[in-house]
Amino acid sequence: MAKDGLESVAGVRARLARPVRRVMSWVLAGANGGPADEPADATTGNWVVDCAVYVDGRRRPGRPDPLRALATARGCRGFVWLGLHEPSAADFAPVARAFGLDELVAGHALNADHRPAVERYDQVTVMVLRTSRYVDHPELTETSEVVETGAVTVFVGPRFVITVRHGAPGALSPVRADLEARPALLAAGPWAVAHAVCDRLVGSYAKVAAAVEADVDAVEEQVFSRHTHGQIAHIYQLKRELMEFKRAVAPLQRPLGELIEDRDVLPRPMSRYFRDLSGNLARIVERVTALDELLNSTLQARLTQVSIDQNNDMRKIAAWAAILAVQTFVAGVYGMNFSYIPGLDSRYGFPVAMLVMLLLGAVMYRGFRRNKWL
Missing domain, CATH: 1.20.58.340 (Magnesium transport protein CorA, transmembrane region)
Structure with missing residues (x-):
């Protein structure tokens, strides 16, 4: 009987200790700059890809809680890079509050269909980018998927950068690894991360454009061969896939140019990096436009042949x-x-x-x- 009594007292103490620990964690989160109304483990889901604090281009050991990382970065005069993958509205809400993102700004992270753009909200710059990936196919048919696209939204603040990715293309883990191997560049702050993400996406655009060009050349060779028996439907399908890729690449050219000209937003040391990036993007846009025109000519030639x-x-x-x-x-x-x-x-x-x-x-x-x- 005495033993049972001791066990019941221990159980009561354990039940009372749980809410006390929860309240204390909330209070500590509020003291460290995080939201006092959220528990410390609110963002431990698999949609959090990585979270790290960088000081002078070096990653601090450990993986801080995303809700407290900003306070940690401010305390050591560094910045935090938080990487997310397809968060829901409920998942992103505490993150938005912790980093001071209002409802309008946070809405960009939840929509994967935004047009590429660069927008400024007070001290936060939102970069909406489209990702792309070439889908290998043994033969081009009227149902072949040639280009798969997704989206990456980059929130750039004074002491943080948040990347939110939607879709399979555009994984950013290699970007983080490359930057961590170049601490001198990473020491430039959040805009170094933004440039690295844009540079990786523009590089993927170049690879997709080269692969699509091979498909266009194959279609052109088939159309102008001596014995042409191909259908028109597969040319239309390639045209549709090329238009999807063009919508992901071409609209980014103008807002990127405006960002380079805005000296109040982009730090001067990073201007030359973004100018080089803009030049690469311009060449890819010209290449995609030329492919589009060539495919239009090929399609017209095939229609003429049919006639x-x-x-x-x-x-x-x-x-x-x-x-x-x-x-x-x-x-x-x-x-x-x-x-x-x-x-x-x-x-x-x-x-x-x-x-x-x-x-x-x-x-x-x-x-x-x-x-x-x-």
Whole structure:
């Protein structure tokens, strides 16, 4: 009985200790700059890819809680890089409050269909970027997926950078590894991360453009080959995939140029990096535009070929109809019920009529062949 009593007292103490620890964690979170109304483990889901604090280009040991990382970065005069993958509205809400993002700014992280853009909200710059990936396919068909796209939203603040990725393309783990291997560049702060993300995406654009160009060349070779039997549907499918890729690449050119010209937003040491990036993007946009025009010309050429083939078929049908019409005319004349038709009572009337029909058909066939109707 005494033993049971001691166990019950221990259980009561344990139950009372849980809410006390929870309240203390909330109070400590508020003291460290995090939201006092959220528990410390609110962002331990698998949608948090990585979170790190960087000081002078070096990553501090450990993985801080995303809700407290900003306070830690401010205390050591560094910045925090938080990487997220497809968070829900409920998941991102405490992060937005912890980093001071209002509802309008946070909305960019939850929508994967935004047009590429660069927008400024007070001290936070939001970069909406489109990711892309070439999908290998053994043969181009009318249902082939050639380009897969996604989205990355980058929030750049004075002491933080948040990357939110939607879709399979555009994994940013290699970007983080490359930057951590270059501490001198990473010491430039959050804009170094923003440039690295943009640079990786523009590099993927170049690879996708090269792969799509190979598909366009294959389609062009097929269309202009001597024996063309391909369908038009697969050319339309490649056109649709190229248009999706173009919508991901081309709209970024203008806002990126405006960002470079805005000296109040972009730090001067990073300007030359973004200018080089803008030049690379411009070349890719020109390449994609040229591919689009080439594919349009190829499609028009194939449609013209189909039209010519149809005209050739109609000429063949008309030629054979003319040849058969002559035979029908002769047979119709001698099939009339008149008594006085020349040669009707002749012994050689039928053979002569058949010979005339064959000669007329042969002459017409030769004439149509000479004029390339048959």
